[in-house]
Amino acid sequence: MPLPFLTADRTFETASESALPYDDPDRWRRPYRPGPWRVGVAALGLLLASFVLSAAVLIAPAGRLSSAGAVLAGGLAIVAGALRLLRMGVWVSGRGLRRVGPLLTRTVPWARVASVRTVQQPVRWLGLPRTVQGQALVLVREDRRPDDDAAPLLTTHGLDFLGRPAAFDRAADTVEAWAAENRRG
Known part of the structure; x- marks a missing residue:
């Protein structure tokens, strides 16, 4: 069974004349592959x-259907959490930039994006409270003050890019290119 959300769109990996090779600009796509930490967890x-x-399944024949139902619900919740973990990240399309989190999905239309840029700053290591010096891709919105602390879109020490600085650079460049292209048009 193909899982299209697990792999990045192949068009991002091929070199072409355009900075944004795509067939359908309105289709939501992740401009990078999920990292080994995310896939492993x-x-x-x-x-x-x-x-x-x-x-x-073993509890159900024993006659405890309420217990089996509770365990089944717990198992399905774990499956849903794992699939949501695989969908988390930054997605782009011609309509805007979408950040999928563990519980919320936020979409910012390109008209409200002032800039997307890479900055050096302390970032969380694997999303834990510990911070280390690294790079982050940040979104500056038109409707917010520049000193607002918004969570970075991508970091070099997140689940997708820990130990993969070249992959972070490619993903950040691609998201920046999408922002530049769609803010123009």
Whole structure:
């Protein structure tokens, strides 16, 4: 079964004359592949879910349907969490920039984007409270003051780019190119 959200659009990996090679600019796409940390955590979650769902199947014939239902609901919640983890990240289209988080998805139309740029700043290591010096791709919106602290779109020490600085540079350049192209038009 193909999982289109797991891999980046192949058009971003090919070199062409245009900075933004795409067939359908209105289709939401992630301009980078999910990192090994993100895929590994999701895989461990799905492994745990398989054990929990197997336990639900074993509990059901024992006559405890309410317990089996609770365990089944827990297993399905783990599967949903793992799939959401794989969808998290930055998505772009001709309509705007979308940031998919663990619970919320926020979309900013290109008309409200002042700039997208890479900056050196302290960033969270794997999303934990510990911060390290790194690079972050930040979004500056037209309707916010410049000193507003908004969460960075991408960081060099996040789940997708830890230990992959070249992948971060490619993804940041691609998102910046999308912003420059769509703010113009």
